[in-house]
Amino acid sequence: MARTERLSRRRFVGGMLTASAGAVLGGATPARDAAGAASRLGADPARFAGAFVDWGSDGREHMLQAWEKWLKQKPSSVLGVDFYGQSTWEDFRKVDWVPGIWRRLNPKRNVVWSMPLTITGTPLVDVADGLHDSEFEAAARAISDAQPRAIIRLGWEMNLSQMGWFAKGQEADYIRAFRRVTEIFRRASSEFKFDWCPGWGAQEMPADLAYPGDDVVDYIGLDVYDFKSEGSVEERWQTLYLKAPFGLEWHRDFAARHGKRMSFPEWGVGHAGDNPYFIQKMHDWFVENRDSIAYAAYFNVDGLWPTQIDTGRFPESEKLFRKLFAAK
Numbered sequence: 001m002a003r004t005e006r007l008s009r010r011r012f013v014g015g016m017l018t019a020s021a022g023a024v025l026g027g028a029t030p031a032r033d034a035a036g037a038a039s040r041l042g043a044d045p046a047r048f049a050g051a052f053v054d055w056g057s058d059g060r061e062h063m064l065q066a067w068e069k070w071l072k073q074k075p076s077s078v079l080g081v082d083f084y085g086q087s088t089w090e091d092f093r094k095v096d097w098v099p100g101i102w103r104r105l106n107p108k109r110n111v112v113w114s115m116p117l118t119i120t121g122t123p124l125v126d127v128a129d130g131l132h133d134s135e136f137e138a139a140a141r142a143i144s145d146a147q148p149r150a151i152i153r154l155g156w157e158m159n160l161s162q163m164g165w166f167a168k169g170q171e172a173d174y175i176r177a178f179r180r181v182t183e184i185f186r187r188a189s190s191e192f193k194f195d196w197c198p199g200w201g202a203q204e205m206p207a208d209l210a211y212p213g214d215d216v217v218d219y220i221g222l223d224v225y226d227f228k229s230e231g232s233v234e235e236r237w238q239t240l241y242l243k244a245p246f247g248l249e250w251h252r253d254f255a256a257r258h259g260k261r262m263s264f265p266e267w268g269v270g271h272a273g274d275n276p277y278f279i280q281k282m283h284d285w286f287v288e289n290r291d292s293i294a295y296a297a298y299f300n301v302d303g304l305w306p307t308q309i310d311t312g313r314f315p316e317s318e319k320l321f322r323k324l325f326a327a328k
Contacts, residue, residue, distance in 0.1 A: 003025055003306045011029070016170050020242055026132070040287045041286060041287055041290055046074065046077035046326050047293070047295050047296070048286050048290075048296045048325065049067075049298075049327075050075075050079035050112070051264045051299075051300045052080075052081035052266065052297060052299050052300060053080070053212065054278055056298075060080060060082060061080065061106045062103070063079050070310055071325055072326045074252065075152050076108040076109050079110055079111065079112055079151070079295050080102065081112045082112045082113060083113075084114065084116065085263065086116050086119070087119070092135035092136065093135065094140070095181060096138060097142075098142075099113070099147060100145070102147065103145075103146035103319045109147075110145075110150060111147045112150070112151040113151070115139065115152050115153065115155070116155070116164065116165065117154060117158075117174070117178060118132070118164055118165050119153065119164055121164070123170070124164055124165060124174050124176075125177075127180065128176035128180055129175040130180065133184060136185070140184055140185045140187070143188070143192075143193070144188035144189035148189040150189075150193075151193045151218075151219070152193070152195065153265050154181060154182065154194060154196070155177070155196075156198075156201040156265070157180055159198045159199055159205045159206070159210070160199050160200065160203055160204060161204045165208035166204070166205075167205060168205035174210045175210060175212045178196070179213065180213040182212075182216055185215075188206055193219060193294075193303045194217055194219070195217075195219040196211065196212060196220055197220075197222065197223060198221075198222060198223070199222075199240065200225075200244055200247055201240065201247060202246055208254065211258075214260070218257040218261075219262065219295075219296075220251065220260045220261075221264065222261040222262070222318035223266040224248070224264060224282070225266070225268050225271055226268070226271060226275050226278040227272055228271055228272045228273075230316065233275055233277040233278065236272075237277070237281050242285075242287075250294070253288060261292055262289065263296070265297050266297065267296065267299065268295070268299040268300075268307035269307045269321075270305055270306045270307040270309075270313075274314040274316050274317050275314075276317045279317050279321050280320060283324045298321075298325075309321055
């Protein structure tokens with residue numbers, strides 16, 4: 001989704017939700033089901049409690065520590081998520097201090113770095129042909145010096161037309177560029193993991209046409225947000241998320257066919273308002289597939305629409321989220 005640095009807009013079926021989530025749920029069933037939720041997530045509940053958080057006064061690390069305390073997770077146990085320079089090629093060198101801020105504040109923290117595959121206006125073929133190797137080398141050095149075991153979410157949401165690396169019509173160039181940049185990062189640290197992550201649903205192109213290959217992908221991600229559309233929350237879950245083209249079931253099956261674990265680098269409630277049903281169903285999906293999921297991270301920053309969940313804006317979702325994802 002959109003992020004504070006660069007916002008992307010998703011397609012969705014029109015129509016406002018006419019019934020409140022509370023009325024549809026008919027009571028507090030998700031809350032009643034929350035007891036023992038962390039244990040159902042497995043032995044490592046922090047794996048599902050990562051987050052993208054605000055910068056705060058002096059770095060996202062301090063905000064992430066507050067997030068950990070809110071969820072009663074062990075210090076340094078959850079993944080942080082951040083975005084590496086997205087505006088100009090010069091940013092790849094100018095923001096090389098940002099990974100260092102994370103390390104200075106907490107050398108134990110690991111980070112998922114969302115890494116652009118190109119800059120808007122530069123065709124993917126230029127990256128694939130090596131014209132910007134030096135910029136990626138600078139970024140790889142900066143990240144490897146600070147987080148040598150980082151997860152690199154390279155060229156994410158390539159199936160959305162708003163992304164500078166939108167792959168439609170240039171799938172081969174996207175794949176070549178992804179593979180080239182992966183090799184650059186591997187030279188900086190052999191411990192990097194690489195996450196190939198579409199946006200959920202059909203979007204503007206079939207995501208699998210831009211899959212770069214099992215040898216350069218460690219995790220197969222999916223970004224999932226609760227969007228307004230016609231129908232009840234139950235109907236939306238089935239048609240927009242679970243069984244949608246390139247939805248959750250596709251994600252599970254595609255990752256399994258390629259022998260990869262799934263990830264959820266961005267997910268959140270908010271576009272459709274306060275919807276604890278979505279929180280419950282995402283949690284249940286994580287539980288059902290916990291052995292096949294590498295990590296999940298909530299998008300706890302207001303971007304193109306509000307998604308931050310710990311401010312009281314979405315009280316029912318907030319209450320349930322904390323019960324389901326807090327350590328016991």
